Amino acid sequence: MLYGARDLRTTEMDIPTLGEDDVLVKVAAVGVCGSDMHYYDAGRNGLNVLLQPTVLGHEASGVVVAAGPLAGIDVGTRVAVEPAVGCGRCPTCREGNYNVCPNGTCFGSPPTHGTMTEYLATPARGVHPLPDTIDTVVGSLIEPLSVAVWAVERAQVRLGHRVLVTGAGPIGLLVAQVAKASGATEVIVTDINDDRLAVATQLGATRTINTRTTPLEDLQVDRVIECTAVPAVLWSAIRTVRPHGRVTVVGQAAPSVDGLPLAYLQRYEVDLVTAFRYAHAFPTAIALAASGAVDLDRILTGRFSLNQAAEAVQAPVQDPTHLKVVVTPDS
Ligand SMILES: [Zn+2]
Ligand SMILES: [Zn+2]
Numbered sequence: 001m002l003y004g005a006r007d008l009r010t011t012e013m014d015i016p017t018l019g020e021d022d023v024l025v026k027v028a029a030v031g032v033c034g035s036d037m038h039y040y041d042a043g044r045n046g047l048n049v050l051l052q053p054t055v056l057g058h059e060a061s062g063v064v065v066a067a068g069p070l071a072g073i074d075v076g077t078r079v080a081v082e083p084a085v086g087c088g089r090c091p092t093c094r095e096g097n098y099n100v101c102p103n104g105t106c107f108g109s110p111p112t113h114g115t116m117t118e119y120l121a122t123p124a125r126g127v128h129p130l131p132d133t134i135d136t137v138v139g140s141l142i143e144p145l146s147v148a149v150w151a152v153e154r155a156q157v158r159l160g161h162r163v164l165v166t167g168a169g170p171i172g173l174l175v176a177q178v179a180k181a182s183g184a185t186e187v188i189v190t191d192i193n194d195d196r197l198a199v200a201t202q203l204g205a206t207r208t209i210n211t212r213t214t215p216l217e218d219l220q221v222d223r224v225i226e227c228t229a230v231p232a233v234l235w236s237a238i239r240t241v242r243p244h245g246r247v248t249v250v251g252q253a254a255p256s257v258d259g260l261p262l263a264y265l266q267r268y269e270v271d272l273v274t275a276f277r278y279a280h281a282f283p284t285a286i287a288l289a290a291s292g293a294v295d296l297d298r299i300l301t302g303r304f305s306l307n308q309a310a311e312a313v314q315a316p317v318q319d320p321t322h323l324k325v326v327v328t329p330d331s
Contacts, residue, residue, distance in 0.1 A: 001053050001054065001055050002043075002050060002055070004050065005042055005050075006041065008056070010307055010309070018067070019068055020068040020071075021070045021124055022067075022071060022121050022124065023067045023121070024064070025081060025120050025121075025127065026062050026065045026118065027060050027061075027115060027118060027330070028137055028328065029060070029061050029062075029136070029137040029139070029330075030057040030140055030326060030328075031140045031326050032057075032313050032315070032316065032324070032325050033057075033059055033144070034252065035109075035252070036057060036058075037313050039054075040310070040314070041317075045252070048110060052110065055113035055114045056108050057115040057117075058084075058109070059083070060080075060081040060107070061078070061079065061080050061081065061137065061139030061140040062120075063077070063078050063079070064078075064127065067124070072124060073124050073127065078130045079129055080127070080128045080142035081120070081143070082126045082282050084101075084104055084106035084107070085123060086101030087104055088123075090102065099279040106277070107120070107122075116309055116327050117329065128142070128282040128283060128286060130286065134286065134296075137300075137326060138296050141289075141300060141324060141326075142282060144174055144299075144324065145174050146282050146285040147275075147281075148285075148294075149288070150275050150278035150279065151175050151178075151275045152178045152182050154248050154274070154275040155179075155223045155246060157179050157223055158183065159185075160185050161179075161183070161185070161186075161223055162184070162185070162186040162219070162220075163184040163187050163188070163221060163222065163224075164221040164241075165179065165224075166224065166225070166233050167190070167228035169228075170299050171227045171251070172191070172225075173299060173323065174299065176203060176204065177295065178294060179223075181288055181293040184223075185206075186206045187206050187207075188209065188221065189208050189209075190237075191210065193210075197210060199298065202298065203298060216236050216237065216239075222241075222242060222246070223246050223248070224240065224241055226249050229251030229254070231254060231257040231258075232259070235259050239264065241270050242268075243270070245270050247270060247273070248274070248275055249275065250275050298323075299323045300325075301325060302325035303325070303328050306329045312325050312326075
């Protein structure tokens, strides 16, 4: 439970009660996300501010240990948890765009409690069974992989495309793999950290560029997928796209930024689009991980117990060789 910036404590809570359509999940693992690190460090993430004590975490996997009468899922099923499934009733949800539901909540977005807990309750539509080929703990990475699946879908990556992925953090490394699985023949990954770029190469990037030492040239790529959240990176990446290319913003955007090269976008009719969470992406993410088309194991670099949660949310900042670390309430 986060009480304020840098004040994370373990506490006792009641096991949640279930609605007719809910399931109770015994949590096996929770991935630590950039947003958790921001909340821990500053008590806020983008526009969302911590105003009351809130449990962190939104990337979870576990085992269904109880189910409401209408849930339709067997007790014992191993699942990945989709943390934001919308209200299910508004026009946006009914169109299928539940990721941008104006009424929706998300685990771990204050004031909604998150998944760094031993038990969580969620509507049955928010859990996705894991096949035998995906380990339960690794299943917590299905959530960030779903971010990558949705990003590549929003980017409209097509067969034979040349794709530039800016940022080789966990999301960028997953986006690069999904872009390749989607038929991109060239995947260029940028970062300012050579260790991360080496992992990108291991995971199938065809070329890497350390932008600390090598400025981006005019690559004439078909697609850019921006995963750094650094505005200056986005502005320079926009100029690497061919006319009629497409740039997709995935990294958490700042509330407002100066420098958007709007006239340049217009001159070459470059599309600038955004991606927010994901809709209907978990089954695809599970299929990609199960088939081996995407390697999740290489991304998972650390495991921490629930009592070490404060350590876990600082680990990727303190040791940049970490990619995704998980908290394992079971252990
Ligand atoms: Zn996340
Ligand atoms: Zn809705």
